[in-house]
Amino acid sequence: MDTPQSLLKRYFGYDAFRPGQREVIDHILNGEDVLAVMPTGAGKSVCYQIPSLLFRGVTIVISPLISLMKDQVDALSQAGIHAAYVNSSLSPDRQDAVLENAENGKYKIVYVAPERLETDAFRTLIGKLDVSMVAVDEAHCVSQWGHDFRPSYTKIAEMTALLPSRPVVAAFTATATPHVREDITRLLKLRRPFALTTGFNRENLYFEVEKPRNKTDALLEYLEKNQGKSGIVYASTRKTVDSLCQRLNGSGHPAARYHAGIPEAERAKNQDDFIYDRVNVMVATNAFGMGIDKSNISFVVHYNMPQSIESYYQEAGRAGRDGGKAECILYYSASDIVTNKFLIENGANDSDKAVNFQKLNDMVDYCNTDKCLRSYILKYFGEQNAKERCENCGNCNSRVESTDITVESQKIMSCIARMGERFGTGMVAGVLRGGNTRKIREMAFDRLSTFGIMKEYSAETIREIISFLVADRYLELRGDQYPVLKLTPCARDVLRGGKTVSIKRAIRKQGANQSGAVPADEKLFEILRRIRSRLAQEEGVPPFVIFSDATLREMCAAYPIDRESLLRIPGVGRVKLEKFGDLFTEAIRNYAEENKIPIPQDISVGIPGKKDRKAPEAVGDTKKESYRLYQSGLGIDEIAKKRGLAPNTVENHLLGCLRNGMPVDAGLFVTEEEERLIAEAVKRCGRDRLKPIKEALPETISYGAIRYVLCKSTRE
Structure with a gap:
């Protein structure tokens, strides 16, 4: 008689379940609804694939992306499990044939795009199936509080209600705050679900935040050290993706690009080239990655800071899915704050803006903390018992050197105030260095008491200090096309002498090791x-x-x-x-x-x-x-x-x-x-x-x- 244990070895090649898997499987087999929050790479799919082999009827898996469905079906077929998918890539006749074959018992698992649930024809066809379970992958997509809301996910509960008998409903996600978990339970109409959170910790991932003077140079140096490894480089805009991809290819690092502005045929080819290991590096916006089941990604570099911790952890979590050591590097600069504020202002409705700005503030705090980066992420997701030090992140593996820059900060803040808080970083740096430009003379800034008081500093150093002051919220950058510097209440405390300012730099400890794998030939x-x-x-x-x-x-x-x-x-x-x-x-x-x-x-x-x-x-x-x-x-x-x-x-x-x-x-x-x-x-x-x-x-x-x-x- 088949058991979950015997099926695990026969089809997937493992002798033991990972933490949480057997619990979820047992509750599903007992006919209970389930809400499982398990980190990427923890084996969520096995939790519904094994029960599907033991149930009499078919298992419907709601999955958000076509590429994920194809990869999952390919993997199941190679393992000897009969599965199929239904999405817009198939003709209506082919979709009908898949469901007919499922009705006749040919398939144990059918992956379905959520958009199919909105069509009457599909609802009619699926109503004929003997459905034992509905598994909802990426379940956070049902919540407007989630970082990737998909309206079609709200139709899942309607679909299950139309089936002749209500199946087990199992929801899975890797990143969900307590609020999002409540939404998943309510909107999917889970019945007294067994809720399991195995934790968000991915011990095999190394986290680091860097603040390089030149991000492109830092990236090229990083890729040079990681030649032959597979990785993703995320950038916040299409323009940055295009220019960065061109620069990498021109520097001897073959890369493909991916964003919504690229023709669909090219996007598909580039994605296949990456998945099939024909190219090692993918440069992309956040349009790429969800549903990509590639297991051997060794690094994820964020060239720009994402808008939220949820987005960052979801994207960074695409590294190391096979359990091997992998690196998650984030390059941070103050200009990232400006870009993200612009995207929020122009992309969200008024009711969402306040929430999105708070999430951005949390992301900025992550980039500037000198505490353990892993601990920060885990506590954000509600794990209050997370260890204070993980010894596997940039902050834990570094010693912090602190330099007092109170005097320099006061000079910069004073100059901004005397210039009426109406100018950007370049102009402020020019006045502080005593620049002899026509604009400075026309504005009479050469008569200010702050004119030339930092002439011994390079423009780059002044910009770096200003970026730090923005990141630490002493200054604000406002405006879209031409951002101007504004003082915050914290800055006024510094100007009055009531607060000191220190810049902290992380110095890597000797012998700190952030990578590795099973010792191998x-x-x-x-x-x-x-x-x-x-x-x-x-x-x-x-x-x-x-x-x-x-x-x-x-x-x-x-x-x-x-x-x-x-x-x-x-x-x-x-x-x-x-x-x-x-x-x-x-x-x-x-x-x-x-x-x-x-x-x-x-x-x-x-x-x-x-x-x-x-x-x-x-x-x-x-x-x-x-x-x-x-x-x-x-x-x-x-x-x-x-x-x-x-x-x-x-x-x-x-x-x-x-x-x-x-x-x-x-x-x-x-x-x-x-x-x-x-x-x-x-x-x-x-x-x-x-x-x-x-x-x-x-x-x-x-x-x-x-x-x-x-x-x-x-x-x-």
Whole structure:
């Protein structure tokens, strides 16, 4: 009898549930509604995917973005779970067919865009289904207090009411304040839900706020140190995204861009390039990322400060979804405050402005605190018991040097006051340095007592102090196109001598470490990444759907050279073991032999080609079934269609049989001429990598043909 535990291992490759998962699953299976607040990467999707396999009927998953649905369905299909999606990318006929197949029991999970709920035709069709559960992903979208309100989410409760019998309703979100949680319960009409908050803490994420003099230079330096890693750079405006992307590409850091002003076809291509690892860096506005299930993002850099802690944590949380160490860096300057105030003034209705300005103030406080950054975020979301120091953020890993700048601040404030609080940073700095410009003379500012009183300071230093005073709310920048400096009540206290001003700088402690991962063999990691990339290309899915980076690193640390040991690796389930396992164990065996890496004594399979190798691996039942169909006269495509497998998987089955001495006709894979060409290419390119061999051959020769020739030559 199937249990949640057995399904977790079979389909997802894990031996144990993560914190909170089993509790949520048990309550769902008991027929209770659920509200689960779990951090990104905590495995929310497993909480509804496993119950869906145990329920009699179908599970409807409300998901906000098309890209997320496709990735989830691809991942489930690779794991051996039948799923489909319904959204605007499908024709009406195709949508009807999906729901009809769900009615007939073909699909256990159907992902649905919330906008579909507003159409009468869809409501009629879904009313025919035996729905056991409705799972609501990104449930904060139902609340106007949330950072990504979607009106169509308010139709979910209406949809569940129309079903013949009310299903279990399970709501999931990663970021929700107590107010938003109340909205979710009320607006989704959850019935006495089991509420679980596993906490917002993402221990694998390193947080840091930097205040660089030149953000672009700081970013280029950061990317130089993180070459080859996948990451997102968020900017607040489309113009900044475009110019920054151009600068990165011109500086040798290939990047793609994403914002709402880019044609849809280009946006889709850029997103695919990033997801499929064809480009490592995505520069984007906040239009990008929600629903992106890419697990191996190593860093998220915010080039500009977001408008709220909710937005920041949601966007930063796209890093490290596979559980590996990742960095969340925020570049902060006073001009970010001006930009965000402008966006709030011009983008929100009057009733929302006060709330949004308060959220902006909280974000500014985060950027200026000298306390633990993680603790600040967790307390913002209501975790009052958060540790005061996490030892994994920029503030905890730095010592703070304090410099008194009271005198400089008084000079700047006095100059602003004497200029009538009508000018911006550049003009104020010019007067303080004693600039001899026509405008200064025409305005008679050269006669002010503050004219030239900071001539020993550079304009850049004065601007930096002004930015600090704005950030610490001694000064305000008002106006949109040409912001002017204004004094706040705090500034007047400083001018009267009642308050001192200090600027604090974080100095990184020696040995402070903000990154890391499972200790792994980097050379082998790159070999396995290439295999994964090729398989992803052949299967038509993103690489992380095959195996995550975290799973590959576990392989590189443990050197599993047979199926039994590979199955012990977290993230390797039985379905993926059958489909892809042989390719990875073979690569690891070859690498171990070439580099004289000791093989554990309990491994049952030796390294191919060794005279004293042990018995070959057993041929599993699924391979035997493919081989039986081959013997009955079916070709690879016919076997794949009959068994519901990818042709690549059937090829692997038959090659595994060949390695075990079972005869397989060469004509199934390759012609005599193709075999000759492949053999010549192998002599030129070597056996270590398939891609150079493939590139040296005509396009008509497949990877399967190459693998057959290599397998045959190894046996000989």
